Amino acid sequence: MGYSAKYITNLRHNGNLPEVLKITEWNAIERFHKSQINVFSPTANAKYLYQRWATNYFQVKVGILAADEDKDLCTCGEVETMWHLLGSCKANGLCEIRRRFSDRRIAMMQKIGIQASSIEAIVSMAELKSDDTYLDWNVSAQVDAVTQGNIETLEWLKASGGYHSNWFQRGPLRTGAIQKSRVVLGVDSRAAEKFALEWFASKRNEGDAIWKRRNDVKHGNSFKFGTQLGELKKELRDLIFERKAKGWDTEGYGTYAKMSRNEIIKCIAEYKDEIILEESRQRRIFDFFGPDRSEESNANGSDPAETARINTRITSRRLARQKLSRAASATRAVENTPLINSIFDASDSVGVESVVDLNASTQEANEIRKLFMNNCCIDEGEFDEEAEAQIGILTQALMLDAPADGEL
Numbered sequence: 001m002g003y004s005a006k007y008i009t010n011l012r013h014n015g016n017l018p019e020v021l022k023i024t025e026w027n028a029i030e031r032f033h034k035s036q037i038n039v040f041s042p043t044a045n046a047k048y049l050y051q052r053w054a055t056n057y058f059q060v061k062v063g064i065l066a067a068d069e070d071k072d073l074c075t076c077g078e079v080e081t082m083w084h085l086l087g088s089c090k091a092n093g094l095c096e097i098r099r100r101f102s103d104r105r106i107a108m109m110q111k112i113g114i115q116a117s118s119i120e121a122i123v124s125m126a127e128l129k130s131d132d133t134y135l136d137w138n139v140s141a142q143v144d145a146v147t148q149g150n151i152e153t154l155e156w157l158k159a160s161g162g163y164h165s166n167w168f169q170r171g172p173l174r175t176g177a178i179q180k181s182r183v184v185l186g187v188d189s190r191a192a193e194k195f196a197l198e199w200f201a202s203k204r205n206e207g208d209a210i211w212k213r214r215n216d217v218k219h220g221n222s223f224k225f226g227t228q229l230g231e232l233k234k235e236l237r238d239l240i241f242e243r244k245a246k247g248w249d250t251e252g253y254g255t256y257a258k259m260s261r262n263e264i265i266k267c268i269a270e271y272k273d274e275i276i277l278e279e280s281r282q283r284r285i286f287d288f289f290g291p292d293r294s295e296e297s298n299a300n301g302s303d304p305a306e307t308a309r310i311n312t313r314i315t316s317r318r319l320a321r322q323k324l325s326r327a328a329s330a331t332r333a334v335e336n337t338p339l340i341n342s343i344f345d346a347s348d349s350v351g352v353e354s355v356v357d358l359n360a361s362t363q364e365a366n367e368i369r370k371l372f373m374n375n376c377c378i379d380e381g382e383f384d385e386e387a388e389a390q391i392g393i394l395t396q397a398l399m400l401d402a403p404a405d406g407e408l
């Protein structure tokens with residue numbers, strides 16, 4: 001937990017965050033980090049805990065996106081901060097994602113055996129309102145208005161309000177629930193520990209699903225990127241079993257466990273490619289030795305007609321593959337390249353004294369075109385990548401306690 005303490009106690013960060021160091025149930029977070037249910041990399045977890053997603057707000061703040069033209073806004077028109085996405089945005093199906101996780105948490109609490117009056121308090125303070133958004137615990141009027149449920153549970157929850165970046169609404173629990181588990185939750189401390197771990201895991205997974213959805217919407221990603229991490233892990237696991245059955249080499253379990261989402265996607269693609277290669281090799285062998293051709297005619301691969309047929313099949317498969325990948329990259333190019341005509345619309349020149357004919361090959365027109373190409377041929381998606389890279393460096397420096405410029 002070294003980096004958490006270093007980050008939080010750093011007074012450059014975030015108002016009253018140093019206070020939470022003492023009043024957070026760290027044990028649950030530590031257990032999450034070490035457990036099988038943690039499917040994220042340490043950096044990804046640190047980004048989530050310390051509010052370091054590459055939101056539009058963040059990108060404007062660090063100067064990656066220009067501070068004008070509403071670049072910091074969400075598609076719904078509000079400023080896109082991390083809390084906005086996690087707690088209050090109603091666009092892009094985020095409500096459904098929240099509802100899915102919230103329902104599961106309520107079922108989890110019932111399964112653990114938390115007393116009904118405590119569940120009532122938790123649901124009214126910490127679960128979804130009827131509009132599928134969360135209360136903002138930093139708005140005291142919203143907190144004060146909640147009165148349903150067990151008094152001790154409510155007091156414990158309400159004491160978690162008012163902390164920077166809605167810390168206690170993102171999964172960490174305030175101390176007290178385990179020490180006073182009988183009073184606060186109506187269960188023994190062991191059940192309370194289980195609750196704390198599962199609560200954090202659920203919030204973490206919900207956050208991940210929300211961030212993935214936001215990125216899918218923003219970048220029009222293919223379904224692959226929208227696939228839930230659990231499904232990806234299952235797919236990878238099946239491929240690993242398949243490789244083992246074939247006697248192919250696999251990595252040690254620890255290597256797979258540490259993989260990030262992108263690494264899992266890459267690994268699945270590599271493994272699938274190898275299987276496809278193997279299958280096509282076997283098909284070629286089958287073509288030579290298979291039952292539907294007479295053995296005499298080409299026993300030595302000497303039947304020119306059969307060899308030609310095989311070669312034709314191989315070539316057409318290869319061409320079909322190339323065609324597919326060309327089509328995919330053409331689609332990407334269209335998506336990523338701004339239309340130069342739309343930028344240089346003649347109507348933009350109204351009121352300008354001397355209009356440069358940008359279709360001409362004068363030096364002036366060339367200069368402007370060059371400037372445009374240098375500055376504009378970058379897809380919005382690349383801004384996020386730049387921000388992600390920057391946040392990655394910051395977050396890793398934080399985990400190593402190395403100095404880093406541009407702290408949030």
Ligand SMILES: [Zn+2]
Pocket residue numbers: 074075076077078084089090091
């Ligand atoms: Zn929004």
